[in-house]
Amino acid sequence: MFEPAGTETQQRQSIVDELERLDERKREILAAVCTEIDEKHADLIRSCSLLGHVYGRPLADGRRVCVFCRAGVLVFPELDLSSSAGYAADA
Known part of the structure; x- marks a missing residue:
């Protein structure tokens, strides 16, 4: 001591x-x-x-994150990702 x-x-x-x-x-x-x-x-x-990330509902601040690893969604508003596996931002 x-x-x-x-x-x-x-x-x-x-x-x-x-x-x-x-x-x-x-x-x-x-x-x-x-x-x-x-x-x-x-x-x-x-x-x-x-x-493959699994994204849950948007958080209070509007961000979407993977429910398993909490990685954020990569959003490129200038691109139309609606036909791909990516997440397309609402216009």
């Missing part, structure tokens, strides 16, 4: 220093986990795109 030594001021400073070290370690761990999640999500999107 952490036992600060010295005067009361030194003890307080030791505690603050240890808390700062722990906070830095927490940020490092969080960054590593976020990177791993992002990589796994990218793999999921790649796998899902090979099988």
